[in-house]
Amino acid sequence: MQRYFLSQVNKPTEDLELPKDIAHHLTTVLRAEVNTKFEIVLADEQVYLAHVTRIDDVHTFAQIDQQLDVNVELPVKVTIASGLPKGDKAELITQKATELGATRIVFFDTERSVAKWAPAKQARKIERLQKIASGAAEQSHRQVIPEIVYYNNLKQLLENESADVKIVAWEESAKQGEQAQLVQSLEQLATGQTLLTIFGSEGGLSEAEVEIMSQYQVVPAGLGPRILRTETAPLYVLSAISYHFELEK
Amino acid sequence: MQRYFLSQVNKPTEDLELPKDIAHHLTTVLRAEVNTKFEIVLADEQVYLAHVTRIDDVHTFAQIDQQLDVNVELPVKVTIASGLPKGDKAELITQKATELGATRIVFFDTERSVAKWAPAKQARKIERLQKIASGAAEQSHRQVIPEIVYYNNLKQLLENESADVKIVAWEESAKQGEQAQLVQSLEQLATGQTLLTIFGSEGGLSEAEVEIMSQYQVVPAGLGPRILRTETAPLYVLSAISYHFELEK
Numbered sequence: 001m002q003r004y005f006l007s008q009v010n011k012p013t014e015d016l017e018l019p020k021d022i023a024h025h026l027t028t029v030l031r032a033e034v035n036t037k038f039e040i041v042l043a044d045e046q047v048y049l050a051h052v053t054r055i056d057d058v059h060t061f062a063q064i065d066q067q068l069d070v071n072v073e074l075p076v077k078v079t080i081a082s083g084l085p086k087g088d089k090a091e092l093i094t095q096k097a098t099e100l101g102a103t104r105i106v107f108f109d110t111e112r113s114v115a116k117w118a119p120a121k122q123a124r125k126i127e128r129l130q131k132i133a134s135g136a137a138e139q140s141h142r143q144v145i146p147e148i149v150y151y152n153n154l155k156q157l158l159e160n161e162s163a164d165v166k167i168v169a170w171e172e173s174a175k176q177g178e179q180a181q182l183v184q185s186l187e188q189l190a191t192g193q194t195l196l197t198i199f200g201s202e203g204g205l206s207e208a209e210v211e212i213m214s215q216y217q218v219v220p221a222g223l224g225p226r227i228l229r230t231e232t233a234p235l236y237v238l239s240a241i242s243y244h245f246e247l248e249k
Numbered sequence: 250m251q252r253y254f255l256s257q258v259n260k261p262t263e264d265l266e267l268p269k270d271i272a273h274h275l276t277t278v279l280r281a282e283v284n285t286k287f288e289i290v291l292a293d294e295q296v297y298l299a300h301v302t303r304i305d306d307v308h309t310f311a312q313i314d315q316q317l318d319v320n321v322e323l324p325v326k327v328t329i330a331s332g333l334p335k336g337d338k339a340e341l342i343t344q345k346a347t348e349l350g351a352t353r354i355v356f357f358d359t360e361r362s363v364a365k366w367a368p369a370k371q372a373r374k375i376e377r378l379q380k381i382a383s384g385a386a387e388q389s390h391r392q393v394i395p396e397i398v399y400y401n402n403l404k405q406l407l408e409n410e411s412a413d414v415k416i417v418a419w420e421e422s423a424k425q426g427e428q429a430q431l432v433q434s435l436e437q438l439a440t441g442q443t444l445l446t447i448f449g450s451e452g453g454l455s456e457a458e459v460e461i462m463s464q465y466q467v468v469p470a471g472l473g474p475r476i477l478r479t480e481t482a483p484l485y486v487l488s489a490i491s492y493h494f495e496l497e498k
Contacts, residue, residue, distance in 0.1 A: 072474040099481050101473075140475045180497040224350075224491040225321040226389045232348050235481075239488035240496075242473040247489075248429040 023060035074101040083110035083201030098136035100238035112203030163196035166218040173220035181221035272309035323350040332359035332450030347385035349487035361452030412445035415467040422469035430470035
């Protein structure tokens with residue numbers, strides 16, 4: 001069933017006029033009619049069944065019915081922090097990390113980042129990624145739209161993104177055969193706690209950057225013996241987190 | 250270090266004339282000179298150190314030196330069989346599944362596949378994906394280039410792709426809360442054994458298709474509570490397999 005996000009905090013008691021973009025998608029793309037059912041996620045991150053009550057030339061109204069007993073969110077809150085990658089890879093990371101359950105998606109400039117977002121373009125870039133995250137959240141039936149954030153240096157990232165457990169996927173530690181830290185980090189996490197996972201951009205992270213991170217309790221973790229591209233590593237970690245916490249052993 | 254694949258079965262005792270594409274990449278793209286070192290994977294799937302010995306106007310020669318003691322292959326052989334997806338998603342699946350360790354990558358037509366490969370175009374499509382797999386195998390430092398295969402129906406896939414354990418990622422079983430089968434299937438596998446993992450294309454697999462699969466011992470497995478796109482599900486499974494087998498508990 002189609003799912004939309006609404007910023008309402010409480011379930012409205014009366015019919016609700018749907019925002020223009022949702023109304024357009026429902027009536028024009030999906031050809032919804034009166035009584036067509038769909039799902040709404042409110043700001044409480046709960047899923048409600050809803051149905052169209054009235055369509056006129058300019059407005060579409062709906063009633064929000066009962067709350068559904070579903071929870072598809074990861075039991076821990078994961079922030080993906082990726083060195084700003086080249087081309088459209090930020091879009092791929094945003095879409096896939098949303099599908100795979102990330103709560104926040106952060107891009108930041110690294111020493112070796114080739115791509116840079118000019119200050120004048122940052123707002124538009126973030127807005128575009130936020131739109132991709134919203135679409136992916138609807139499609140994968142998330143209850144949370146990940147927030148997209150940008151920092152123009154590592155220090156800003158480390159000062160602003162606190163978390164209960166913090167890891168960095170570092171090629172060099174993977175080369176040295178480090179294969180225990182990811183499991184250990186996940187085992188430290190209790191339900192509701194937060195994990196910050198940091199990834200380099202194409203050139204990888206420098207030793208100096210990993211050294212600075214260590215001052216903020218960020219520990220290097222290997223992701224198996226193969227070399228993963230910058231956009232693949234976050235997907236590996238999110239999949240591993242789901243496998244660890246969500247599948248039955 | 251740059252890595253190339255050579256079809257030679259045995260380590261040659263004399264200088265070797267490099268194939269044109271490798272020679273071109275080494276000398277023109279990487280500007281290699283005499284004594285530049287690189288890595289070669291021979292048909293025995295072992296990695297050897299090599300160095301350039303001679304460059305003339307038309308040929309590049311190299312000597313293959315000692316074998317390196319590395320193994321980056323998954324301990325089980327995984328075949329990804331994906332319903333033929335739309336657009337360039339077959340390319341994305343091929344590149345990412347190679348990075349994440351797949352041994353074979355199969356595309357097949359499903360009942361609900363929108364994309365079809367016309368018979369006249371199949372060979373060229375496979376060739377293009379095989380090239381992507383080769384490039385990704387070099388870049389991720391694999392020792393095996395996954396073979397790309399295409400079947401124009403499910404029956405062909407099931408008749409031709411034998412495996413010790415076979416699973417299908419089926420949306421319906423995920424919806425019913427199935428979350429134990431993937432772990433169970435992985436626990437059944439011993440080192441060197443084979444796993445076939447089947448995925449639908451955009452429309453998902455039909456009940457009839459999953460029923461036919463069950464006659465070939467293919468069991469449905471859920472991949473967590475979120476709905477994954479057709480190109481994301483194989484990456485989830487491969488990441489989970491690496492997490493299960495390669496990281497230290």
